[in-house]
Amino acid sequence: MHISEGILSAPVLATGAALTVVGTAIGLKKMDYDKIPEVAILSSVFFVASLIHVPLGPTSVHLILNGLLGLLLGWSAFPAILVALFLQGILFQFGGLTTLGVNTINMALPAVVCYFLFRHAVTSENSWVEIGGAFCCGFLAVGLSGIMVALSLLFTGQSFINVAKLILLAHLPVMLIEGLFTVFVVKFLKKVKPEMLEVANATN
Amino acid sequence: MISEHLSEGTSYLHDFDPRLKIIVALIYSVTVALLTNFTLLFASLVFSLVLVTWGRLSIATVLKRLLVINGFVFFLWLVLPFSYEGKTLFEVGPLAATQPGVYQALRITLKSNAIILCLMALLSTSPTFMLVHALHHLKVPSKLVHLFFFTYRYIHVIYTEFTRLHTAMKVRSFTPSTNIHTYKSYAYLVGMLLVRSYERSKRIYQSMLCRGFNGKFHTLYHFESKPQELVSAAIMTVFVLLIAIGQWIPLGKILTF
Structure with a gap:
C-alpha cells in the first residue's frame, strides 16, 4: 500500500528517508556488480507483479510479494524495492518523491526481516516446515507492512486512528492470499529451479 | 501498459x-x-x-x-x-x-x-532514461544507477513475458475467480516469470562480460x-x-x- 504525497508529517517523512538510506546502503554494499542484472530483473518482476490483480470475492487485489522478494534477495531487497517504487512514482505518479523513503522502508524492512526469519525454513527437507515457513513469510511480510503503514499514519497524527484501523483490516485478506501465494511459488521454484532459493542463502 | x-x-x-x-x-x-x-x-x-x-x-x-x-x-x-x-x-x-x-x-x-x-x-x-542519466550526473551511487537502468529496461521485457504467459492461460480457458486453483495458477505464472528472469539475468551478465564490462558506467549524454x-x-x-x-x-x- 502506497502512502500518497501530502499526508505524512515532517518527522515521519524524515525518519523514513533516513532509514531507507541506511537500508539501501547496506543492500548496495552486499550487492556485487555481478548481481546487478539479477537484482534488477527481480525488481522488475516485483514491479510487474504489482500490476497483476487476483480476484478476491467481488473485488480484486494486486500482488505485493515483498516476502518473496526478501527470500530471493536478502538485503538487496532494499535497493530493489526503492528502484521499483521510484519508477512507479515517475511513470504513474503512484507515491512520489517525499514519500519514497517511508514507502520503501514500509515494504523493504518486512522483506528483510522475513528473509532472516524464514530463509532456512523454506529450504528445509521437511515439507511441513517448508510450507509453514513460506506461508508465514508471505503472510508476515504483508502484515508487517500494513502495521508500518498504520504506524506512519499514527505518528503523523492521532486523528488518523480510524484510517489506520481500516488499513490494517484491508491488509488481512491480502495477508492470507500472499501467504498462500508464497507457498505455491516456493514449491514451484523448488521443483523447477531450486538454486534460486539456495543462492540467496549463500551470498547474504 | x-x-x-x-x-x-x-x-x-x-x-x-x-x-x-x-x-x-x-x-x-x-x-x-x-x-x-x-x-x-x-x-x-x-x-x-x-x-x-x-x-x-x-x-x-x-x-x-x-x-x-x-x-x-x-x-x-x-x-x-x-x-x-x-x-x-x-x-x-x-x-x-x-x-x-x-x-x-x-x-x-x-x-x-x-x-x-x-x-x-x-x-x-x-524520458525515464534521461532522468536516470541525470541522477548519475547528480552523483547518485553508480550501483543504484545501474539498477535503475536495468530495472527500467527489463520492466518492459518482463511485462511482455507476463502477457504471453497470461494469454497462454486464457486460451486454455483459464477464468480467474476466488479459489485455490486461481491462486495456484497465478503463483505458477509468477514462478515461471521468476525462473525465466533469473536465467535471463545470468545470460545478460555473461554477455556484459563478453563486451568488457568492468563495473564502469559510460554515459552518452552530458547535460548543459x-x-x-x-x-x-x-x-x-x-x-x-x-x-x-x-x-x-x-x-x-x-x-x-
Missing part, C-alpha cells in the same frame, strides 16, 4: 535540463508536503497548474492519472472528517463531520494534487543548462522560498487563513 507519452511533447519543459527539473521537483515537493496554510496551498496548486500548462501536457492523460491517484484521498474523505473533535458541520447518521476534520482532508487533497501535478509537469516530461533554463529554475526556486517564508515566518496575519 507503461506509456511515456507525456514525455513525447515539444514544450519548453520537455527540453529543460533534467538535472534542474529533478532538483526543483524535489525541493518543491518537500516544501509543499509540509505546508498547512490554505492560501499558500492554493497558490501552490495554481503554480503546479501553470507548470502543467507550460509543459502542454494532454489534459485527458493528466485527468486520468489524477483520478487514479485520488483514490486514496477519496478514502480519506470518507474517514477523516469524522475523526476530529470540534465544531460539527453536518451529520451522517450517528457520525458528525467536524470543521477541523474537513479542513484536514481538504489540506491533504490540495497538497497531494499540487505535488503530483508538479511531478507530472517536471518529471514525466523527460542554458542560461535561460537556469533563470527559469531560479524563478521556480524563488517561488518555493516564498511559500516557505509565508508558512514559517509570520509576516503579520495577512497571509493566514
